[in-house]
Amino acid sequence: xxxxxxxxxxxxxxxxxxxxxxxxxxxxxxxxxxxxxxxxxxxxxxxxxxxxxxxxxxxxxxxxxxxxxxxxxxxxxxxxxxxxxxxxxxxxxxxxxxxxxxxxxxxx
Amino acid sequence: xxxxxxxxxxxxxxxxxxxxxxxxxxxxxxxxxxxxxxxxxxxxxxxxxxxxxxxxxxxxxxxxxxxxxxxxxxxxxxxxxxxxxxxxxxxxxxxxxxxxxxxxxxxxxxxxxxxxxxxxxxxxxxxxxxxxxxxxxxxxxxxxxxxxxxxxxxxxxxxxxxxxxxxxxxxxxxxxxxxxxxxxxxxxxxxxxxxxxxxxxxxxxxxxxxxxxxxxxxxxxxxxxxxxxxxxxxxxxxx
Numbered sequence: 001x002x003x004x005x006x007x008x009x010x011x012x013x014x015x016x017x018x019x020x021x022x023x024x025x026x027x028x029x030x031x032x033x034x035x036x037x038x039x040x041x042x043x044x045x046x047x048x049x050x051x052x053x054x055x056x057x058x059x060x061x062x063x064x065x066x067x068x069x070x071x072x073x074x075x076x077x078x079x080x081x082x083x084x085x086x087x088x089x090x091x092x093x094x095x096x097x098x099x100x101x102x103x104x105x106x107x108x
Numbered sequence: 109x110x111x112x113x114x115x116x117x118x119x120x121x122x123x124x125x126x127x128x129x130x131x132x133x134x135x136x137x138x139x140x141x142x143x144x145x146x147x148x149x150x151x152x153x154x155x156x157x158x159x160x161x162x163x164x165x166x167x168x169x170x171x172x173x174x175x176x177x178x179x180x181x182x183x184x185x186x187x188x189x190x191x192x193x194x195x196x197x198x199x200x201x202x203x204x205x206x207x208x209x210x211x212x213x214x215x216x217x218x219x220x221x222x223x224x225x226x227x228x229x230x231x232x233x234x235x236x237x238x239x240x241x242x243x244x245x246x247x248x249x250x251x252x253x254x255x256x257x258x259x260x261x262x263x264x265x266x267x268x269x270x271x272x273x274x275x276x277x278x279x280x281x282x283x284x285x286x287x288x289x290x291x292x293x294x295x296x297x298x299x300x301x302x303x304x305x306x307x308x309x310x311x312x313x314x315x316x317x318x319x320x321x322x323x324x325x326x327x328x329x330x331x332x333x334x335x336x337x338x339x340x341x342x343x344x345x346x347x
Contacts (some may be wrong), residue, residue, distance in 0.1 A: 001137070001147050002146060002147055002148070002173050002197045004152075005307060006173070006179070006298065007139040007148065007152060007173070008152075008155075008259060009179070010173065010179065010183065011152070011155050011156050011159050011160075012159065012314075014159065014160050014165065014169055014180075014182075014183060014185055014186055014187070015158075015160050017158025017186075017187045018159075018160050018161070018165065018187070018189070018190050019217060020164060020196050021187065021190050021191065021193040021194045021197070021217045022193045022194070022235065023197065023212075023213060023216040023217075024194055024197055025194065025198040025200075025201045025214050026197045026198075026200055026201045026204060026215065026216050026219075027197075027209065027212050027216055027249070028207075029201060035197055037270055037333070039195065039198060040333040040336055041329050041330070041332075042194060042195035042198070042331045043195060043205055043316065043332065043333070043334030043336070044189070044194065044301045044328060044329045044331075044333055044336075045189075045191035045325070045327065045329055046189075046190045046192045046212055046289075046292060047289065047292050047293065047298045047301045047302045047305070047320070047326075047332065048301045048302070048305045048325050048326075048327075048328025048329040048331070048332060049188050049189050049191070049220055049305070049323070049325040049328065050164060050189065050285050050288065050289050051302040051303075051305040051306045051309070051324075051328070052287055052305040052306065052307075052308065052321050052324030052325055052328065053164075053168060053189070053285065053308035053309070053338065054285045054286055054289070054307040054308050055305070055309045055324075056309060056310065056313045057279075057281065058203075058257040058282050058283040058286075058322075059310055059313075060313070061278065061279065062278060063276065063278040063279070065262055068136045070168075070329070071148070072282075074285060074302065075279065076173070076272060076282060076283070076286055079283050079286040079287050079290070080286050080290050081288075082122065082287075082290075083286065083287050083289070083290020083291055084291075085294060087291040088291065089131050089288055089290075089291060090130050090131060090287075091231060091289045091322065092286065092287035092290055092291075092329060093134070093287040094282075096283040096286065096287060097283060099281070100276060100279055101276075101336075104274075104276060
């Protein structure tokens, strides 16, 4: 259970931090240029953080107490493949969910 | 000069961003449902979405709080997921940097994946737009996205408790993230960053407080940036 005071602290702090990230350049830097090496690292934040966040959820799902689950692994593989081939997030979600339900039904 | 009116530019923004509603609606719904299952009430879930307006960061923070991770880890991990907003802010600055401070602050709050992606593309294609026209377009892209982020968070939070177990909603979060990541893997540098992130995250999954994620994120960023630098040096970038 998440403590209410803690929750509100995180909401406010995360809101302030997220605004600061959005405001930092457009608001404070104005028209000045940034060093290329900073921009180069910033370009890869999303693809560097999100896969690391998801990998343990896929490999050790909480729903099976951390044991690898064939249905969930197959669903993840289908989602990635569809997303890579058709570059379409909605198609990937629908196919991944379809694969998950089919596999959960077939593999019990 | 073309005969574009303020209204037509605003509507162009709305039209360009509207298809992304199909991603944003369900994602907000998912956040609301996950929030309700973590014990948040509707007001708390909505406050979360209004304060942060970034699904991936919100889900990351919520997941870590459910795991009772320390506050510093919760904030650092969620803000790391949101670092890309700083990149969006940097890349919009040449186009909007001369607007009045209050206007820039308001626009900054509404920088999300979709408003950024549409705006930057439109600014590149329409270099003759005035500052005012650029701002009008930006607000056009915000209109079909951000209000629905809030509305669908509330709908999800109200549905929350009534979602049955067999729907395996635990796996909706990874599937949604994977579906968002896959189309981002446009170059070898992006693929390398993602692969390093996965390997490091799994290798360091034993670290307490999800510190493995921060290590994985840093290794992935350095890998992507370094690979890009080398590909540029060899004259094979982008590719």
